[in-house]
Amino acid sequence: xxxxxxxxxxxxxxxxxxxxxxxxxxxxxxxxxxxxxxxxxxxxxxxxxxxxxxxxxxxxxxxxxxxxxxxxxxxxxxxxxxxxxxxxxxx
Numbered sequence: 346x347x348x349x350x351x352x353x354x355x356x357x358x359x360x361x362x363x364x365x366x367x368x369x370x371x372x373x374x375x376x377x378x379x380x381x382x383x384x385x386x387x388x389x390x391x392x393x394x395x396x397x398x399x400x401x402x403x404x405x406x407x408x409x410x411x412x413x414x415x416x417x418x419x420x421x422x423x424x425x426x427x428x429x430x431x432x433x434x435x436x
Contacts (some may be wrong), residue, residue: 362405366402372394373394373395373398373399376394376395376412377399379391
């Protein structure tokens with residue numbers, strides 16, 4: 346495969362959110378690689394697309410952090426952690 350060519354198959358891994366982030370990162374890298382191949386209008390459009398993708402990835406990262414903070418604050422995270430430990434009963 347020549348440099349700059351897109352593979353026929355893109356493999357994503359992890360959970361659904363990880364896969365969405367990987368797809369966004371891939372789209373951003375493809376837009377970056379295509380910048381030099383076209384005229385100034387297309388180049389500007391690709392730069393704006395990269396910026397938008399970066400903003401969306403940052404929103405996902407911040408939302409995950411906010412969800413974790415909310416879970417800690419209302420006790421859901423503690424209940425989730427305790428669910429992984431076996432229940433002990435007095436003999």
